Amino acid sequence: MSNNRVSRRQFLGYTLTGVGGFMAAGMLMPMVRFAVDPLLQEKAGGDFILTDQKVADLSEEPVRVDFAFEQVDAWYTSEVTSSAWVYKEGDKLIALSPVCKHLGCTVNWGGDPEHPTQFFCPCHAGRYEKNGKNIAGTPPLGPLDEFAIEDRDGLVALGAVKANTLVK
Numbered sequence: 001m002s003n004n005r006v007s008r009r010q011f012l013g014y015t016l017t018g019v020g021g022f023m024a025a026g027m028l029m030p031m032v033r034f035a036v037d038p039l040l041q042e043k044a045g046g047d048f049i050l051t052d053q054k055v056a057d058l059s060e061e062p063v064r065v066d067f068a069f070e071q072v073d074a075w076y077t078s079e080v081t082s083s084a085w086v087y088k089e090g091d092k093l094i095a096l097s098p099v100c101k102h103l104g105c106t107v108n109w110g111g112d113p114e115h116p117t118q119f120f121c122p123c124h125a126g127r128y129e130k131n132g133k134n135i136a137g138t139p140p141l142g143p144l145d146e147f148a149i150e151d152r153d154g155l156v157a158l159g160a161v162k163a164n165t166l167v168k
């Protein structure tokens, strides 16, 4: 006969430890799942947003292209609207961010009658050349950002905003 008999005290200790552990896991699992849930969601639609703008209708004159997309912020999803200034340079598609690099107002193409071939920021009279280069002597200290852009079956698709690559 074995001498490894479990005493009543040990049995009670093992049982309580097991039940306690099971209950703790039951309480912690939903919390852990809740915390990591956003990381487990699949991202749909890729990184580009398809717009209604036909590539064939673009010219060398920048046009404002409005678009909307769903923004997921942790557990909250909201629809965000934005816009880009899009034009062609030869066969190349160019999309510039309308966000002024001074204090974030929205720039317009040809908004200043005295400079019809520049972007103009109405907030503090900031100006930019067509490639987004900030005009010296006006408030902005950097060029307009650029969107990644693609032709998707004849429609403009816009990707992530990146630093301006057109200004040398």
Ligand code: FES
Binding pocket: 100, 101, 102, 103, 104, 105, 121, 122, 123, 124, 125, 126, 139, 140
């Ligand atoms: S915000 Fe555009 S010039 Fe100040």
